[in-house]
């Protein structure tokens with residue numbers, strides 16, 4: 006089973022540095038998007054059970070290879086990094102075009118992606134990728150089970166879950182319920198150094214003349230500001246239970262919530 | 264006059280319109296009034312009539328598209344194909360879409376984005392219409408609160424088209440004085456999206472308001488100590504007319520369902536009141552709830568990070584506070 | 598499960614990080630990975646390990662699975678073939694969270710070193726794969742009740758009998774003696790020989806008849822690390838388990854310690870760093886006289902000195918590792934230097950960390966009192982600080998002008 010996992014380097018959540026204009030400083034320590042780690046874990050388990058290999062596909066600035074190395078250390082076989090100066094400031098539509106074009110150059114049975122990204126990514130890219138490639142799209146998976154020629158997915162729904170099936174190749178988007186990602190073993194870390202990260206430019210994936218990238222962004226950030234800080238809260242220390250309860254009730258009344 | 268604004272209503276498992284769809288319709292209507300655009304609602308469902316009528320409470324025109332195949336096929340591809348067909352048949356193609364920031368809404372947005380070649384702005388917390396500025400034409404201005412509300416941004420579309428995904432509870436749904444009309448609508452096939460079969464629909468959800476829509480959330484973390492601890496929180500939520508939420512630690516421990524998880528890999532909520540018990544306030548949790556209007560936290564650790572952003576921080580053992588609070592609320596209720 | 602932070606100040610990010618310049622990419626990547634593991638998986642267990650004084654079998658399994666226990670072993674036998682500095686980086690990172698857990702790797706290396714230094718290819722092939730995978734733990738049994746600093750005075754006997762040796766006697770203070778599968782035992786093979794030629798080293802499988810654990814010590818610190826008294830009641834060991842030649846044992850023990858003491862220095866540096874991180878975070882939060890105590894210059898002085906001592910010990914340790922790894926003729930001096938300085942730094946820094954936390958530092962609500970108790974052992978085992986000074990002075994005096 007050949008699996009491509011879409012991975013996005015994002016700023017370490019909570020450590021994001023935002024400029025005064027509210028824009029994100031992407032040079033600070035990047036990690037793999039948390040949701041992508043869950044699907045990577047699922048992919049690694051699938052190849053452990055069924056054989057095959059895992060290829061990482063990422064669109065990211067050229068310098069950001071540490072998170073990709075970490076994903077390789079977890080056990081992926083190789084990585085493809087699409088990077089191009091023209092891609093700075095790319096919107097989700099462009100990202101979709103780029104990832105789909107890159108996938109056209111790869112061989113796979115399954116493409117996995119994480120539900121959304123912690124840096125404000127909305128989880129719309131994978132659906133677009135599937136649509137561009139004409140592949141079945143199964144999202145919000147809590148379980149992924151391949152069978153002969155197809156894949157069965159338990160998709161979380163508002164009321165429980167739906168059991169979905171489609172033929173391979175397919176695009177599946179997964180959630181945290183796929184299971185905790187593994188730590189890269191030290192052997193994995195040392196081995197990752199010699200694994201290939203194939204770097205591709207827009208021209209190399211056949212998008213040289215296409216209107217993708219920052220210059221063609223479909224959306225624009227117009228303004229950003231810091232919210233007014235929350236006023237410092239009231240603290241009640243070590244009250245007896247009744248006093249604690251009445252402090253909470255009084256506060257609810259004061260805030261007109263009761 | 265430019266292209267229309269389309270609102271795609273979502274239906275729940277019972278076939279009813281979701282609350283968020285009414286909010287999206289209300290937001291789109293305000294946008295349409297400010298920008299001088301027609302606003303049309305669309306419901307694609309196996310039995311769309313009821314939900315379409317509900318959506319027409321908010322919008323003058325609603326198209327009801329009967330799609331019996333949705334009973335057996337995953338929704339997004341069916342809805343996307345129908346909408347593309349509607350757009351192709353329309354006199355003027357729609358300019359903007361307002362969709363729900365839900366898993367289904369995201370799936371649909373991703374597909375429509377490439378099928379119609381338009382951009383997407385996700386997780387909108389507010390919508391206005393604004394004049395041309397900074398090389399961006401007149402159109403919707405979308406407010407977002409990325410990174411758990413650490414920053415407020417305003418974005419627009421560089422072309423005169425786009426898809427907006429609206430988060431729950433950002434807008435108060437306001438019906439029209441006079442409900443609009445529902446038009447039954449059939450569509451041709453313009454695109455054929457690959458088949459995803461639904462083999463089975465499993466319903467497990469316990470009743471009660473979903474945490475994304477609840478005005479009051481009573482959340483429990485590792486400090487709750489076990490599934491039994493959540494029983495106390497459920498009672499509190501009942502007394503306050505709210506829903507129970509959880510931290511990931513509580514979900515991972517198997518004390519409560521993933522559907523209740525709040526945070527980076529769970530739900531993002533913005534209730535009027537967020538009451539947290541035994542939740543330390545890790546950044547991954549904070550990003551899901553810190554825009555709540557009022558945050559009250561009970562934690563026995565005076566250094567718990569949640570104390571840094573709670574409006575009321577009670578340093579105490581929750582095991583004693585939960586029953587006392589329940590008693591106090593019952594006493595008030597009389 | 599990953600569970601970053603449990604809301605207490607001491608679980609926040611490392612406040613100070615060592616200079617990166619001298620480490621290779623691999624070393625840095627391994628250190629960072631072990632540090633993450635230490636923060637997320639080891640730190641939350643540390644207090645409980647100390648309280649229960651139980652060997653953290655779960656963490657042994659974790660270290661094995663992650664390949665950490667394979668670091669000191671050659672790749673051809675399933676290890677990672679890491680250099681000494683890399684092993685020490687891992688011990689340091691683990692010890693910053695829990696000294697008992699750091700010691701699991703340090704003792705694995707200590708117990709296996711005689712084998713790695715003197716074992717034949719056949720012996721390596723027999724024993725190393727199990728050790729490298731972390732399935733087997735090793736222990737190092739030199740000390741006896743009446744032979745501590747004076748290790749050459751041991752009395753445990755090994756008598757040749759055909760193709761076996763019969764070992765009888767007792768060992769005391771043997772780390773991991775009760776959990777190891779293999780124990781390197783030093784025993785007297787020729788009582789008549791010169792003081793340093795009397796002793797030989799054997800790999801003893803603890804499943805052998807006659808081997809038993811006669812007691813476990815109750816200790817001040819590293820309480821989760823079992824320290825065992827071992828009884829050898831005519832334990833038969835194949836002659837094929839003799840390491841090197843008869844009579845090589847004492848020199849082999851000394852060569853082992855030359856290479857293993859940096860591991861204890863690494864444990865000490867880790868403990869010191871752990872305590873410094875807690876103290877610095879606490880000083881930023883605790884308010885007295887209307888300000889954070891970290892704003893008082895006397896507290897700043899404490900913190901600055903703690904940082905200086907820790908960093909100086911760390912840099913000496915890293916240099917010692919490099920010197921020993923390149924085969925410096927005065928390897929023994931380097932290893933004694935770094936353990937001496939790091940052990941004293943750990944003791945001083947942890948004591949000062951308790952001081953910074955005031956009365957709270959004395960409670961087991963905070964980890965610094967544990968770290969202070971743990972630090973003490975680094976001044977004692979693998980040669981007391983006095984013995985380190987003897988080793989250093991001997992090296993100095995032996996130098997030709």
Ligand SMILES: Cc1cc2nc3c(=O)[nH]c(=O)nc-3n(C[C@H](O)[C@H](O)[C@H](O)COP(=O)(O)OP(=O)(O)OC[C@H]3O[C@@H](n4cnc5c(N)ncnc54)[C@H](O)[C@@H]3O)c2cc1C
Pocket residue numbers: 039040483484485486487509510511512513524525526527528529530540541542543544545546547548551561562563564567579580581582599600601602603604
């Ligand atoms: C990629 C990734 C994604 C994540 N996504 C999420 C997410 O979506 N949502 C989420 O919540 N977390 C998420 N996390 C996990 C997050 O980092 C924290 O580990 C988690 O939020 C901690 O849950 P907690 O606050 O319940 O537990 P803890 O941090 O252990 O806090 C428990 C609190 O309970 C208090 N307490 C204990 N007993 C009592 C008592 N008797 N009375 C009063 N107080 C008591 C303690 O003092 C403590 O403050 C994610 C982590 C990662 C790495």
Ligand SMILES: Cc1cc2nc3c(=O)[nH]c(=O)nc-3n(C[C@H](O)[C@H](O)[C@H](O)COP(=O)(O)OP(=O)(O)OC[C@H]3O[C@@H](n4cnc5c(N)ncnc54)[C@H](O)[C@@H]3O)c2cc1C
Pocket residue numbers: 736737738739740742744745746747769770771772773816824974977978979980981982983984987
């Ligand atoms: C927790 C723990 C774990 C241990 N693990 C192991 C292990 O795994 N394997 C193992 O073989 N041993 C182990 N040991 C033993 C340890 O190495 C010895 O305790 C140590 O070498 C000191 O020996 P001793 O305790 O007999 O002290 P002694 O040798 O009796 O020393 C007592 C005091 O006299 C001083 N002293 C002794 N001789 C001199 C001298 N010539 N000049 C100046 N001062 C001197 C010492 O510095 C010390 O202050 C462990 C000990 C402990 C406590």
